[in-house]
Structures are given as C-alpha cells and as structure tokens.
C-alpha cells in the first residue's frame with residue numbers, strides 16, 4: 288500500500304502517508320488517490336507525510352508541486368512532514384520550502400487527527 | 404591519462420517504467436564493493452534514476468526502446484556511469500540542462516532531472532543527436548572512509 292489516507296473533519300485536514308520509493312513509476316499511484324480525496328473532501332490542509340519514503344527523485348518534486356497547485360487552486364495549503372535526510376536534500380535542491388513548510392516530526396495522532 | 408578500470412558491467416533493458424527501480428538497484432549492487440556512505444549511495448541512485456527516467460519519458464515517449472546502462476569502477480574510488488538511448492534526442496542541450504526547463508509540464512515534470520544529476524556527480528556529459536539518441540555520462544568519486552570500520556571482529 289503506497290499511500291494511506293486519513294481525514295480529520297474538525298480541522299479539515301487530509302493526511303497522506305506516503306511510503307516506498309517515489310519515482311516516475313510509482314508517482315501515478317500516489318497522485319490519483321490523493322487527488323480523488325482532495326476533490327471529494329475539499330480539505331483546507333493537505334499533509335504529505337514522507338516518513339515512510341526511502342527514495343525520491345525529481346518525479347517526487349513533480350508530485351509535490353502538482354499537489355501544491357491543486358491545493359492552492361482549491362484555497363487550501365500544503366504541509367510536508369518528516370522526510371529522511373536524503374529525501375530532504377532533494378526537496379532543498381528543488382526549493383520546495385518556497386512552496387510550503389517542511390517540518391520534522393508532525394505531532395499527529397494515530398487516527399489521523401492533525402494538530403498543526 | 405586514464406584511470407585503470409577495476410570492474411565493469413553493462414545491462415540492457417526495455418524502457419519500461421518498472422526498470423527505473425531495477426536500474427537503481429543494479430548500480431547500487433555494482434558499487435557495493437566500494438562500501439559507499441548512505442548519502443553517496445542515495446545520490447548516485449538518484450542520478451541514475453533521473454537519467455533512466457528521461458529515456459523512458461522523453462527519449463522513447465510513445466514507444467518502448469532499448470536503454471543501455473554501463474557502469475565502471477575506476478581507480479581512486481571513482482564510479483563511472485553511462486546511460487544510452489536511441490530515442491528522439493535533444494536539439495538544444497544547454498536549454499535542456501537549464502533548471503526548470505521541461506518539454507512535458509503537463510505530466511508534472513519539474514525540469515530538474517539534469518540539475519539533480521549535475522549536483523550529485525562530479526562530471527556530467529550529455530551527447531545527443533536529434534532523431535538518433537542521447538548518451539549521458541556521469542562520474543562520481545566516493546569519499547575514502549576509515550578501513551577499520553570493515554575490520555571489526557565479529558565475535559560476541
């Protein structure tokens with residue numbers, strides 16, 4: 288399961304726990320379920336949890352930018368949590384921090400309720 | 404002057420998306436004898452992934468063609484990697500290398516592949532002919548680490 292989704296109605300936050308390698312091959316399988324959920328629930332916040340991602344190339348940057356744009360178009364925002372050092376390096380190189388916050392250790396509960 | 408080649412390999416595979424992962428794993432297995440650091444291994448895998456993905460999404464856009472991946476271990480802990488396709492080619496290499504330049508924005512491409520290859524290797528060379536194909540060559544030297552790390556006793 289490359290992507291687990293949780294929605295917290297109270298904070299209108301959608302949490303997507305990504306896992307595995309993010310490359311061109313896997314990106315589509317991550318993009319589709321996340322976008323479907325965004326279009327159904329119209330969250331104010333999308334949280335992409337990268338803690339389970341061990342590898343990412345520029346396809347992951349495309350994935351982040353695409354979700355950023357979608358959230359922006361829907362009037363919401365994006366937060367990225369817990370990339371490992373190797374993945375964080377790619378994000379820094381790409382300037383992902385200019386689009387959204389990238390934080391370590393999001394304080395989220397298991398049920399997916401997110402405290403920002 | 405050329406460095407001695409200590410080991411080499413060539414793999415050929417069709418431009419199928421699942422081979423992106425295969426290419427990364429083939430290179431990481433091949434260089435494992437050099438005991439690369441975690442960050443070095445990850446950077447090399449990323450550079451390989453970028454070059455192979457470009458063959459799949461750009462060179463052989465609507466077809467499946469052959470990708471040739473060649474790797475050599477050179478003296479002085481240097482890794483040489485060459486990735487070759489016979490796809491559509493690149494007409495303006497300088498433009499292609501410009502960060503954020505992409506011919507496929509609608510496919511959520513960021514235009515960062517070459518920028519990543521460039522920053523994760525010591526040398527990047529791109530040779531291409533429109534209609535003939537593209538060859539990307541990268542060289543990356545690895546840090547020399549303390550030999551003692553590998554010599555520890557296995558005793559309990």
Ligand SMILES: Nc1ncnc2c1ncn2[C@@H]1O[C@H](COP(=O)(O)OP(=O)(O)OP(=O)(O)O)[C@@H](O)[C@H]1O
Nearest residue numbers: 345457461462499505506512513514515516517537
């Ligand atoms: N092997 C190739 N064959 C043909 N064209 C290529 C090849 N590699 C790169 N290109 C061209 O160079 C451009 C830039 O490549 P680069 O990898 O930097 O970005 P991208 O692939 O478009 O996006 P990203 O790598 O961020 O997903 C591509 O958009 C494509 O037009």
Ligand SMILES: [Mg+2]
Nearest residue numbers: 453457516517
């Ligand atoms: Mg690319």
